[in-house]
Amino acid sequence: MGALQRVMTGGLAAFLLTGGASLPQAAEQEKPEACPGLIASAPPLVIRAALAQNEVGVTFVGHATFVIETPQGIRIATDYNDSVRPSTPPRIVTMNKAHSTHFSRAPDPEIAHVLRGWNPAGGPADHDLTVGDVRIRNVSTNIRTYGGTTEYDGNSIFVFETAQLCIAHLGHLHHTLTPExxxxxxRIDVLLVPVDGGYTMETRDMMEVLKSINAPLMVPMHYFNSSTLERFLSAAREHYPVEFSDTASVTISRASLPRQPQVLVLPGR
Known part of the structure; x- marks a missing residue:
């Protein structure tokens, strides 16, 4: 078990922040405090025993699907699809449309909220949903079509605000990000990053995205095999320390965020 994983699960490693310390100064100066909103300080209704009020559970199910669990027990699955799914239906799912492994045509009927990262009627998707102690919103981006053209607003970066943390899932991002x-x-605290090096973006372009967002914790996804993952990690190590988790699930709090940006690899499919 790496040092970073120990602090995620126990909050004891000496080289990470303790208490409610702030993010790196550069990130605070460059990013507006758009996250978290008032929902982050809302009193909890029912706290799952395994999570404190300031903790969020993140589990890598595989491909681009994570399960995010809030202190009140709200479970969210990202890029929910028909191939890689959590074992039990979450309350909320997000989806994107670049490939069928990022969306479902038949979501489980037990799911209360299905948030698509594109608008079937055209134009950008526009989500801003609060359920319990989590706020979910999206930032629309573009995708490449199979013919090589641009489909505007075909993807969404979903942002999950809970427990004073802002977690962003890049979806099937196909381009670098503008100032807008x-x-x-x-401000983004935890960034879930596709690192395939081609289907989404080339590694050098994805590294530019990571630098522009400057999240303290970055978790790779969408890497298919170990050689693809290692290609990304080789580039990432030039800028960030890399840790490996023994388990697919970690517990994260604002206090346990790294002092400087780091990459944490979770085992998954």
């Missing part, structure tokens, strides 16, 4: 995108994102 970054302003809409605001």
């Amino acid at each position: 995108h970054l302003t809409k994102l605001g």
Whole structure:
């Protein structure tokens, strides 16, 4: 078990922040405090025993799907699809449309909220949903079509605000981000990053995205195999320390965020 994973699960490693310390100074100066909103300080209704009020559970199910669990027990699955799913239906799912492994045509009927990262009627998707102790919003981006053209607003970066943390899932991002995108994102604490190196973006372009967002914790996804993952990690190590988790699930709090940006690899499919 790496040092970063120990602090995620126990909050004891000496080289990470303790208490409610702030993010790196550069990130605070460059990013507006758009996240978290008032929902982050709302009193909890029912607290799952395994999570404190300031903790969020993140589990890598596989491909681009994570389950995010809030202190009140709200479960969210990202890029929910028909191939890789959590074992039990979450309350909320987000989806994107670049490939069928990022959306479902038949979501489980037990799911209360299905948030699509594109608008079937055209134009950008526009989500801003609060359920319990989590706020979910999206920032629209573009995708490449199979013919090589641009489909505007075909993807969404979803942002999950809970427990004083802002977690962003890049979805099937196909381009670097503009200042307008970054302003809409605001401060991001945990970034879930596709690192395939081609289907989404080339590694050098994805590294530019990571630098522009400057999240303290970055978690790779969408890497298919170990060689693809290692190609990304080789580039990432030039800028960030890399830790490996023994388990697919970690517990994260604002106090346990790294002092400087780091990459944490969770085992998954």
